[in-house]
Amino acid sequence: MKKLGFGTLRLPLTNPNDNASIDQELFSHLVDEFMGAGYSYFETGYSYHLMGAEDALRRALVDRYPRESFILADKMPTYNLNIVEDLENIFTEQLRRCNVSFFDSYLIHNLGESRYPKVLEFGVFDFIHRKKEEGFIRKIGFSFHGTPDLLEEILTNHPEVDVVQLQINYLDWEHISIQSRRCYEIARIYGKPIIVMEPVKGGGLAVIPKEAEDLMREVRPDDSPASWALRFAAGLDGVIMVLSGMNTIDQMRDNIRTFDNLTPLSEREHAILQEAARIISRSIAAPCTACRYCIDVCTQNIPIAVLISIFNDMKRYGDRSFPRVHYQHAVFGHGKASDCVACGECEQICPQHLPIRKILQELAEKFG
Ligand code: SF4
Ligand code: SF4
Numbered sequence: 001m002k003k004l005g006f007g008t009l010r011l012p013l014t015n016p017n018d019n020a021s022i023d024q025e026l027f028s029h030l031v032d033e034f035m036g037a038g039y040s041y042f043e044t045g046y047s048y049h050l051m052g053a054e055d056a057l058r059r060a061l062v063d064r065y066p067r068e069s070f071i072l073a074d075k076m077p078t079y080n081l082n083i084v085e086d087l088e089n090i091f092t093e094q095l096r097r098c099n100v101s102f103f104d105s106y107l108i109h110n111l112g113e114s115r116y117p118k119v120l121e122f123g124v125f126d127f128i129h130r131k132k133e134e135g136f137i138r139k140i141g142f143s144f145h146g147t148p149d150l151l152e153e154i155l156t157n158h159p160e161v162d163v164v165q166l167q168i169n170y171l172d173w174e175h176i177s178i179q180s181r182r183c184y185e186i187a188r189i190y191g192k193p194i195i196v197m198e199p200v201k202g203g204g205l206a207v208i209p210k211e212a213e214d215l216m217r218e219v220r221p222d223d224s225p226a227s228w229a230l231r232f233a234a235g236l237d238g239v240i241m242v243l244s245g246m247n248t249i250d251q252m253r254d255n256i257r258t259f260d261n262l263t264p265l266s267e268r269e270h271a272i273l274q275e276a277a278r279i280i281s282r283s284i285a286a287p288c289t290a291c292r293y294c295i296d297v298c299t300q301n302i303p304i305a306v307l308i309s310i311f312n313d314m315k316r317y318g319d320r321s322f323p324r325v326h327y328q329h330a331v332f333g334h335g336k337a338s339d340c341v342a343c344g345e346c347e348q349i350c351p352q353h354l355p356i357r358k359i360l361q362e363l364a365e366k367f368g
Pocket of ligand 1: 297298299300301302304339340341342343344345346347356357360
């Protein structure tokens with residue numbers, strides 16, 4: 001199977017200010033282009049596009065192509081679970097919305113520190129395992145936005161999992177809060193096939209500083225920055241699928257061109273991406289070096305460095321970088337930005353002289 005998957009988190013819209021206004025005609029056109037090029041993996045989620053993505057995917061794909069011609073992955077939205085019965089109700093609704101009798105792949109959506117206890121309480125792993133045994137699911141797994149330690153704990157406790165979906169891209173590879181490399185290594189140790197999400201960081205790695213793009217163009221003049229990001233993810237051992245949320249024909253054609261002629265990164269190209277990551281990082285709002293000196297002096301136990309990395313992503317990528325999700329995971333078991341008492345101890349010690357209190361205040365205003 002070709003390694004490019006069509007993610008439906010960022011479908012084309014008729015009104016850019018209304019996330020429910022999916023451009024069904026263009027979406028169907030994109031599906032045709034994708035299928036016509038020999039690609040077949042589609043991924044959706046219960047809440048995507050204000051609950052509209054599954055319906056839209058049914059209209060664009062399921063109603064127009066034979067079931068055996070495509071692979072369909074969906075996810076259980078843990079944040080919508082209020083009572084245990086919701087598991088059955090939501091799953092049934094998803095099958096109905098998509099008009100299928102089974103999912104090829106079904107994942108617990110967005111596992112991390114803050115959601116894992118609820119997943120255990122509601123028996124979500126048992127539920128998806130049972131659905132697999134009953135024939136409603138072919139492969140089970142989870143998408144993950146937590147720490148490497150939690151990933152290891154989950155994979156130890158749930159050997160029944162078939163696949164894991166991880167946020168991997170060359171900028172997040174050594175990122176202080178996302179820790180792509182360490183999560184990837186743990187998934188490899190446990191021998192789990194990996195599905196990559198956010199390979200282009202929500203489109204953020206498609207448009208990068210000119211200095212970084214020039215390095216890439218010097219070696220491969222015709223290749224877009226996005227294609228470099230996709231090749232980074234696709235070239236990793238154990239990666240079976242790379243998801244991309246394509247919403248224009250040009251984007252799709254560029255991605256298809258990359259995956260039709262998929263060539264692993266050379267050593268020199270890896271070095272270029274490392275340099276590009278450095279350049280992109282330099283262009284960020286608060287150049288925290290993650291030395292963590294500030295954390296040692298904070299009486300409120302605020303994970304300052306991690307929150308600053310989220311602040312930077314928010315400034316650079318907006319909501320495409322899922323700042324709220326990362327924020328919730330980061331403050332789980334720690335002080336929140338709003339717990340800052342403005343003592344100023346952290347700023348006294350910060351070698352980068354960052355305005356930490358101001359940054360935390362902005363985060364507190366955004367996330368409460
Ligand atoms: S100013 Fe806020 S973040 Fe900094 S040390 Fe004091 S309480 Fe912690
Ligand atoms: S002391 Fe400054 S540079 Fe070091 S982790 Fe804290 S905010 Fe970042």
